[in-house]
Amino acid sequence: MNRTLGLSLTNLNAERSNNPGLDLGDVKSGWAFQVTADKSSAKVNATLEKIDGDQRKAYPNIRILVIGEKQGSYTLTGEPYEGSKFTPDMVWDFNDVCSRIMSLSIDSLADLADYISRETRRVRIELEFPDEEGRFPTNIDHLIEAVPKPQLSRGAKMVAHLSAKGEFLDSNDTEEAIKTLSAKLASLPRLTREVFKFLVERRDDQTAGTTDDFRIADPKLRRLYRGDDLNGDLALLEEAGLIDGNEPDEPRGAPYWRIYFPRQKSRFSPSPDRLPQRYESGFA
Incomplete structure (x- = not known):
């Protein structure tokens, strides 16, 4: 009313x-x-x-x-x-x-619909009865995203692929790096993991600054991605140490995001033209 x-x-x-x-x-x-x-x-x-x-x-x-x-x-x-x-x-x-x-105006109708949805859900939950084990039909498990359980290999195919291209990686270091990367991604929401996968897949041709890290221009990223909360996903990835924002390298250049991977004794960031397809599509 x-x-x-x-x-x-x-x-x-x-x-x-x-x-x-x-x-x-x-x-x-x-x-x-x-x-x-x-x-x-x-x-x-x-x-x-x-x-x-x-x-x-x-x-x-x-x-x-x-x-x-x-x-x-x-x-x-x-x-x-x-x-x-x-x-x-x-x-x-x-x-x-x-x-x-x-x-009512469209804005008022939207506010009313949101209010009724919230109140209906609240009343429904308050009227629920627990089962024989004391569990309610609606609980926090229905409201949170499940923690993923990564299934990892030792990276043998990646090591073999890069060895054929003249880049040699220590298999133990590679396995540890994969575990580190997997742990970082597993701690993030699924959509944020998919954003990281998207950054790698749609990265720029050039490397980031004077390193061999991957990069993607910020204007390009914002034109390609149509999600609701890109800034939130980027903030989570930056906090996890998987990306960071950078000012343009040149006066007329674009700001960009540098994409990082865990490194052990050997390099775990092969140059863009040496990234195997299995590696490129398995982050999320």
């Missing part, structure tokens, strides 16, 4: 148990509601008779909200209707509320 009518209604029963006549009120706007499942004329009459002079003065705009559908028509004559200037159109039900919702 607050979002639909732009009010600040509060629970009047919280201030005074079983507040006579009214359930919700906004003193500043002068609006108040009696909320009931009873749609009869007798209920309308009983509600109005309970409203005292102070309440009428504080709330000149009083409505009765029927939870469900109201009667097809009401005949409200005499007292207490005439004295309170209460007319049949002041009895509302869900259809009356929905008709007002239809005229």
Whole structure:
């Protein structure tokens, strides 16, 4: 009701148990509601008779909200209707509320939908019962991403591939480097791991500065990637020591991201034209 009518209604029963006549009120706007499942004329009459002079003065705009559908028509004559200037159109039900919702702006509708979604989920969770083992249907396990379990090789194919190209890696150092890289990636969210894979796959042809590290230009990255939170993923990768941001190497150059890999005694960053396909596509 607050979002639909732009009010600040509060629970009047919280201030005074079983507040006579009214359930919700906004003193500043002068609006108040009696909320009931009873749609009869007798209920309308009983509600109005309970409203005292102070309440009428504080709330000149009083409505009765029927939870469900109201009667097809009401005949409200005499007292207490005439004295309170209460007319049949002041009895509302869900259809009356929905008709007002239809005229809201897109932003207000989005806010309302988000609110209802949050409240529905909260109420549903509060009403859940645990099973025989004390587990609730909704728990934190449904809300968090599972920790991945990497399946690693010793990198023999990569060592053999690079050896054929004239670059020789120690197999033990390579295995340790792969484990280190895997551990870093496993600690990150899945989408962030996929962003790292994307950075490697779509890297620039040139290496980063005076080293053989990979790089990708920041403007290029932001034009290629269409995710919702690229800055968040880049921050997580930078914190993990897998990338860092750099200013342009030349006056007319673009800022870029340097891509790092763990290194042991031997180099674990072969030049871009010597990266095997298995290595290139297995990070995520």
